[in-house]
Amino acid sequence: MKYSNAWHLRDIILLTLIAIFFGVIYWIIGPLYNVLTVALTPVGLGPGANDIVMGIWVMAGPLSGYVFKKVGSATLGEFLGSVVEMFLGGQWGASTMISGVVQGVASELGFTFTGYKRYDWFSLNLSVLTTTIVTFGWDMIRNGYSKYHIGLLIALFIIRLISTWIFSGVLVKAIVNLLDRTHLMQTQTR
Amino acid sequence: MATISVNHLSFSYPTEDGQKPLTLADISATFPNGGFSLLTGPSGSGKSTLMKIISGLYPKFGGLITAGEVRLNDTKISDIPETDRGQLVAMMFQNPNQQFAMDTVERELIFALENQCVAPADMMARVDRALDYVEISQLRHRQLNSLSGGEKQKVALAVIIAMQADTILLDEPFASVDPVARQLLLAKLSRLQHEEHKTIIISDHDLEDYDAYIDHLFVLNDTGDSLVLLNDKAAQQKMATFKRQDTSNQQLLLPKKTDEPIISANNLKLTAGTSTLLTQPKIDFFQHHITLLTGANGTGKSTLLLAISKLHQYNGSLLLNQKEIAKIRPNRLYQQVALVFQDADQQFLNVTVSEELALSLKNSQAPAYFKDRIPKFLEKLQLTQLQDQVVYTLSGGQKKKLQILEMLIMATPVLLFDEPFTGLDFSSLQAVMTIMKQVAKDCQQTMIIVSHQLFGLDALVDYHVTLENKQLQYVEGLA
Amino acid sequence: MNPSLKFLLAVLIALEISFTNTWTVNLGLAVIGLLVILSSRPSLKRLVLLFFVPLIPAVALAVAILLQSNAGIHFALVLFTRIYAYVFVGSAATLTTSVADLVMSLEQNAHIPSKFAYGFLGAFNLLPKIVSEVNVIRAAGNMRGQALHIWSPQLYFKAILASLDWSENLAEAMTSHGFSEDAPRTYFKQIRIRWWDWLIVIGSLALLQVALFGLHLQ
Ligand SMILES: Nc1ncnc2c1ncn2[C@@H]1O[C@H](COP(=O)(O)OP(=O)(O)OP(=O)(O)O)[C@@H](O)[C@H]1O
Ligand SMILES: Nc1ncnc2c1ncn2[C@@H]1O[C@H](COP(=O)(O)OP(=O)(O)OP(=O)(O)O)[C@@H](O)[C@H]1O
Ligand SMILES: [Mg+2]
Ligand SMILES: [Mg+2]
Numbered sequence: 001m002k003y004s005n006a007w008h009l010r011d012i013i014l015l016t017l018i019a020i021f022f023g024v025i026y027w028i029i030g031p032l033y034n035v036l037t038v039a040l041t042p043v044g045l046g047p048g049a050n051d052i053v054m055g056i057w058v059m060a061g062p063l064s065g066y067v068f069k070k071v072g073s074a075t076l077g078e079f080l081g082s083v084v085e086m087f088l089g090g091q092w093g094a095s096t097m098i099s100g101v102v103q104g105v106a107s108e109l110g111f112t113f114t115g116y117k118r119y120d121w122f123s124l125n126l127s128v129l130t131t132t133i134v135t136f137g138w139d140m141i142r143n144g145y146s147k148y149h150i151g152l153l154i155a156l157f158i159i160r161l162i163s164t165w166i167f168s169g170v171l172v173k174a175i176v177n178l179l180d181r182t183h184l185m186q187t188q189t190r
Numbered sequence: 191m192a193t194i195s196v197n198h199l200s201f202s203y204p205t206e207d208g209q210k211p212l213t214l215a216d217i218s219a220t221f222p223n224g225g226f227s228l229l230t231g232p233s234g235s236g237k238s239t240l241m242k243i244i245s246g247l248y249p250k251f252g253g254l255i256t257a258g259e260v261r262l263n264d265t266k267i268s269d270i271p272e273t274d275r276g277q278l279v280a281m282m283f284q285n286p287n288q289q290f291a292m293d294t295v296e297r298e299l300i301f302a303l304e305n306q307c308v309a310p311a312d313m314m315a316r317v318d319r320a321l322d323y324v325e326i327s328q329l330r331h332r333q334l335n336s337l338s339g340g341e342k343q344k345v346a347l348a349v350i351i352a353m354q355a356d357t358i359l360l361d362e363p364f365a366s367v368d369p370v371a372r373q374l375l376l377a378k379l380s381r382l383q384h385e386e387h388k389t390i391i392i393s394d395h396d397l398e399d400y401d402a403y404i405d406h407l408f409v410l411n412d413t414g415d416s417l418v419l420l421n422d423k424a425a426q427q428k429m430a431t432f433k434r435q436d437t438s439n440q441q442l443l444l445p446k447k448t449d450e451p452i453i454s455a456n457n458l459k460l461t462a463g464t465s466t467l468l469t470q471p472k473i474d475f476f477q478h479h480i481t482l483l484t485g486a487n488g489t490g491k492s493t494l495l496l497a498i499s500k501l502h503q504y505n506g507s508l509l510l511n512q513k514e515i516a517k518i519r520p521n522r523l524y525q526q527v528a529l530v531f532q533d534a535d536q537q538f539l540n541v542t543v544s545e546e547l548a549l550s551l552k553n554s555q556a557p558a559y560f561k562d563r564i565p566k567f568l569e570k571l572q573l574t575q576l577q578d579q580v581v582y583t584l585s586g587g588q589k590k591k592l593q594i595l596e597m598l599i600m601a602t603p604v605l606l607f608d609e610p611f612t613g614l615d616f617s618s619l620q621a622v623m624t625i626m627k628q629v630a631k632d633c634q635q636t637m638i639i640v641s642h643q644l645f646g647l648d649a650l651v652d653y654h655v656t657l658e659n660k661q662l663q664y665v666e667g668l669a
Numbered sequence: 670m671n672p673s674l675k676f677l678l679a680v681l682i683a684l685e686i687s688f689t690n691t692w693t694v695n696l697g698l699a700v701i702g703l704l705v706i707l708s709s710r711p712s713l714k715r716l717v718l719l720f721f722v723p724l725i726p727a728v729a730l731a732v733a734i735l736l737q738s739n740a741g742i743h744f745a746l747v748l749f750t751r752i753y754a755y756v757f758v759g760s761a762a763t764l765t766t767s768v769a770d771l772v773m774s775l776e777q778n779a780h781i782p783s784k785f786a787y788g789f790l791g792a793f794n795l796l797p798k799i800v801s802e803v804n805v806i807r808a809a810g811n812m813r814g815q816a817l818h819i820w821s822p823q824l825y826f827k828a829i830l831a832s833l834d835w836s837e838n839l840a841e842a843m844t845s846h847g848f849s850e851d852a853p854r855t856y857f858k859q860i861r862i863r864w865w866d867w868l869i870v871i872g873s874l875a876l877l878q879v880a881l882f883g884l885h886l887q
Contacts, residue, residue: 009843009850010251011787014836020792021828024799025819032819037729044736048730056819067829086759087768091722092752093759094683096253122850124761142687143730144748149741167820171760174822176830181541182580184833247841276847283845287798288838291791291846293769298846301787303855305847313857335797501801501808526810535834539813539823553814582830600813601877663707 005070007185014074015064019081020061023088034054042051042133047143051160054135055167060170062127063105066119066176067185074111078104093140099135105170106134121173132161192242192356192389196417198258201239201248210256213239215415219408220392225382228400229393230428231410232615234585237393238284240417241412242361243494244279244391246270246304262357276306280355284362286342290334295326295345302349324378328374337462338488339366347375351382357389358382364394365612368487368642376403395615396643401429440648440668449476452604452636453498455662457506460493466660467493470506473655474664480630480637482647482668485657491640492532494657495606498638499529508605525555529604532609534589535582537597543584544577546596556601556633562587567595570621571653586613595621598629605630607639623650644669672766672774678870679762685877691884692743694877695750702757705717707767719760727752747856770791774860784850796852802831 026032036049064077082100090096110127111119136157138147145153179185192501201214214236223225242248246262260267262278269279283289292298297331308316321327324344339344343363351357358379379401382388394400406427407462408419420428451474460468466648468491475481485491487550496502500515500523506513506631531537540546547564551557568574571591576584581592594610611619627650630637639651648668655662696725704718730752731745738744769790776786806827810817817824 007784008840009788009848010836011841012785013792013839016789016835017832019796020796020799021803021832022808022825024796024803025824028800028803028807034725037725041725041729041732044733047733047741049729050726063825063829065760070745077701083789084793087763087793088762089718089755089760091726093723093754093756094679094762095687095755096759097680098687100685111796142751144734144738144740144744147734147738147744149737152737163709171820171822171825175825178541178826179829184580184582184583184828184830189717231886242841245845247844249693249843251837251841272844272849273847273852276845281841283838283842285838287833288795289842291787291794291839291843293794297769300857301848302846304857305849305852307853307855309857310857335794353847499808501804518809520811521816524808528812529808531805531809536802536810539810539815539827549813549815561686597812602812608810665862 007076011068011070015068015077016080016084018064018067019060019077022063023081025084026056027088031105047139047145048156048159050139050143051156052163054132054160055163055171058103058107058135058164059132059172061104061165062110062124063172063175065108065111065127066124066172067120067179069116071116072108074108075084075101075104078107082144085121099138099142103131103135103140106131109134123177124169124173125165128161128165131168132157132164137162192262192390193223194357194391195242196240196258197261197506199243199260200257201236201242201243201253201254201605202256212256213253214243215413217410217417219417219419221389222406224387224389226380227392227406227407228397228404228409229391229408229410229621230395230397233395233587233613233618235410235412236414237410238361239414241361241391241393243267244357245279245359246272246275247281250587253387258636261599272645273307276302277352277355279357279359280350281359281361282343282346282350282363284365286339286366289342289346292368293333293335294330294338295332295348295668296330298345299352300350302353305357306353308544315633316352316354320348323351324348325374325569328642334428340371340487343367343371343375345421346418346505347378353368357391360390360391362395362580364396366487366609371449371487376400377640379403380563386561395613397429401426419646422599431551440666441653441666442648442651443569444664444666445476445479447473449474449479452477452495452511453609453638454509454512455507456509458497458508459505460490460497460502461505462490462493462502466659468662469660470659475636475655476640477636478634480627480639480650481653481655483638483649483655483657483662484642484644489657490660491657492608494662495529495608495638495640498606499523500526501529511571524602526602527604527606528600529599530594530597530605530607530610532612533592534586537593539580541580542576542577543579543581543592546581546592547577547599550596550599554601555603559601559632560599564599567625569637570617571595572621572624587615587618590614591618591622594626598625601629601633601635607637609640609642611641611643619646623647627649670863670869671860672771674862674866674870675762675766678697678769678873679758681874682758682877685881686751686754690744690747690879691881692746692750693884694880695747697880698706698754698877699746699757702738702754702759702761704758705761706764711764715764720757723752723756737763772861773856773858775854775861778862781850787843787848791843792836795835795839802807803828806831808824 002070033049033053037046040046040048060081061074061078062069065074079100082096107127109130196219198216200212200216202212204210218584229237249614288498290298292301324347383390391541453475455470455473458470483491493502497504654665656665722836727749730748734740734745772790775781778785807817
């Protein structure tokens with residue numbers, strides 16, 4: 001199957017819909033983040049909630065990368081999702097769009113490093129790793145993570161890595177496996 | 191003004207292993223200029239495919255023309271620039287829900303005119319005229335999301351009128367439209383044909399009401415390799431067999447004093463957005479009975495089923511076995527109540543037909559009953575050969591049958607059906623109703639069925655409730 | 670103000686305050702944002718929500734800094750006010766602009782391809798349907814004896830299938846309504862960038878630099 005890098009109307013709608021769906025699922029099923037944050041704040045570990053659910057937040061990126069197999073699809077998917085989130089009045093306001101780009105580029109890198117040729121377990125794992133590193137770097141700046149004690153910093157990083165691996169790695173792979181069996185994607189993303 | 195000629199057309203949806211099975215094989219026909227043509231044929235024969243080819247959507251959006259061509263007057267469809275096409279052919283789709291790009295009615299019309307590069311100064315006049323023509327000026331500033339199915343289809347027609355398309359294709363446009371709206375739309379189309387000389391092609395399973403309007407009846411056969419124009423006599427015969435059975439004097443009973451209520455509404459109020467759909471002081475639905483629920487488009491039938499399934503909020507009280515539905519936890523509730531959605535795709539969870547059936551059997555409340563009977567049911571529904579097929583590639587009618595069967599297998603005490611019979615051909619309809627009746631009896635189920643089509647229902651249902659003027663009421667007549 | 674420039678300004682402000690540590694500037698930005706929001710006459714519920722939504726992350730970040738680092742109260746205040754600045758500045762943009770206007774401006778002023786503009790808009794307008802679809806998917810699972818959780822692949826699988834189906838319908842419908850990628854279109858509502866739009870952007874950014882620099886010197 002050859003994939004072209006051109007974006008057509010159909011792809012753009014599909015990408016946006018997927019991004020919104022993922023946002024809404026997150027939004028309906030759990031104010032998970034808020035509950036965790038409130039629980040962890042008294043001991044000063046509130047930001048840890050961010051790391052625990054990070055994987056869910058960034059799922060749309062690797063998934064679109066994997067589904068569309070185009071240059072820029074992971075970034076675009078994540079970015080469009082963030083625009084929608086901002087309009088819904090998310091908790092991060094105007095910085096949501098910046099995070100969207102950062103997260104998108106972060107997960108895109110995994111596919112970039114494999115030359116957009118490999119779409120398998122390896123590139124997905126690579127994407128998990130780049131996502132964790134880049135988004136963590138961004139939180140060092142934006143959320144002041146850089147000021148934390150080194151022990152906490154390492155712990156947060158590991159939590160984020162595990163969360164991202166579970167959701168953006170294992171879960172995304174399971175979703176893609178289901179999709180591949182339907183043979184519906186092939187005819188769609190020419 | 192356009193004559194559409196289909197010349198030795200073959201069309202395929204290539205499979206992923208490179209095969210090219212023909213969905214349409216060497217068909218030819220001429221749809222006359224200025225005529226009103228009806229296209230019919232069994233489910234899965236390729237009607238939608240043909241219409242999308244004529245409107246130029248295929249092969250752009252899928253599939254492959256392997257031979258032949260379609261011409262509009264003397265130009266091949268594929269040679270017409272996309273921007274000019276809107277003035278030549280426009281299409282109205284079966285599903286009213288994903289037809290619009292914009293948020294309000296007016297903006298959608300303007301969007302279409304912008305696409306045609308109409309000068310901004312001329313736009314409002316065309317919008318006014320189109321809305322007037324369909325008599326929906328009052329909907330002008332409404333959110334498209336908040337319109338009923340029938341209203342959306344009227345808006346879709348207004349867009350086509352504003353675009354001043356010469357040829358209008360309608361793919362089962364009335365599937366979600368009630369008889370009143372259907373008559374109104376048909377009359378509008380007929381006026382367009384006679385006054386503005388448009389060419390109109392419409393596809394439908396249900397031939398009722400058409401004989402007063404159409405000039406030509408085309409039939410596509412089930413294998414998609416013959417498309418014929420029936421002569422007048424044959425056409426008349428075909429239409430006659432479709433005359434709706436006279437349901438007007440069929441009578442049902444009213445509920446008896448001794449019937450056990452299972453679902454009870456008290457001072458129930460249902461709203462959607464800004465409109466109130468239902469204010470019901472008191473009504474019961476009765477255990478071990480099959481109740482039919484009817485009412486015009488947008489009166490709130492689906493909304494009521496959703497409320498019972500805890501998918502729509504309500505005010506007042508709605509009890510299931512004396513317990514308030516809003517207070518029952520979802521996983522408990524859905525062991526007692528299940529909904530057969532109008533859209534079959536929403537019901538499926540797995541990939542293949544046999545996986546779907548296996549999941550239902552695994553979690554069924556009457557596994558022993560169904561275990562031996564499933565093969566027989568599959569046989570009756572003509573699904574036996576399809577067990578390894580991916581559910582999403584089944585035809586509309588096949589999906590519907592599978593969906594109904596797998597929900598029957600769950601043997602949930604209360605089963606709600608939202609328009610279960612749409613898109614089923616005649617023999618499938620009979621088979622489905624027989625099985626529903628048998629299962630309801632053997633598994634002691636309570637059923638509520640929403641349906642616009644009443645054919646044969648007198649044999650299936652016990653009671654009939656109508657929804658009119660925001661009130662539910664038991665009635666004796668079927669129609 | 671021109672929608673594209675309004676959003677550009679909001680993002681640039683958010684970007685800048687991500688890298689600076691002056692809580693008074695954050696506070697000032699939040700207040701200005703709030704004034705703009707108030708001028709759009711939001712409902713009371715919205716306003717209350719606006720104050721509460723950022724509270725959770727803001728408090729969490731501030732408390733964490735106090736308990737888990739040596740950065741001190743000043744930095745905690747910076748993080749706290751930063752979140753409020755993000756949200757109020759962002760909402761000042763979103764609450765005063767409709768998505769449709771933003772998209773039209775992006776098409777006409779920023780010249781992004783119309784397929785991106787209207788593809789996004791068409792999908793965005795399905796949002797209410799998407800919310801109910803997610804509920805339907807979960808109910809459908811429960812009705813078949815299968816609970817779908819946030820970690821269930823089936824949940825996302827169904828969402829993607831719905832997206833596939835809807836995107837096909839919508840793309841075909843838009844095409845049928847005469848939309849063509851890369852073809853010229855006319856605009857019923859002309860959206861222009863006027864000189865004062867630029868003045869606001871450049872002026873605001875300049876003021877922000879002065880404020881940051883000035884307070885930094887003290
Ligand atoms: N995108 C697709 N990919 C593969 N096969 C398809 C696709 N669309 C339709 N088909 C198949 O092509 C055949 C014709 O489908 P089509 O939708 O044209 O039938 P139809 O006559 O409109 O049926 P219905 O009355 O149920 O709407 C069916 O067997 C269907 O399964
Ligand atoms: N946000 C809204 N604002 C106003 N009215 C709304 C809104 N959302 C839905 N409605 C109305 O609520 C009604 C929903 O009706 P519902 O779908 O339950 O009707 P129905 O009886 O099932 O109709 P049909 O026969 O077409 O399936 C429609 O009339 C629709 O216009
Ligand atoms: Mg069809
Ligand atoms: Mg309905």
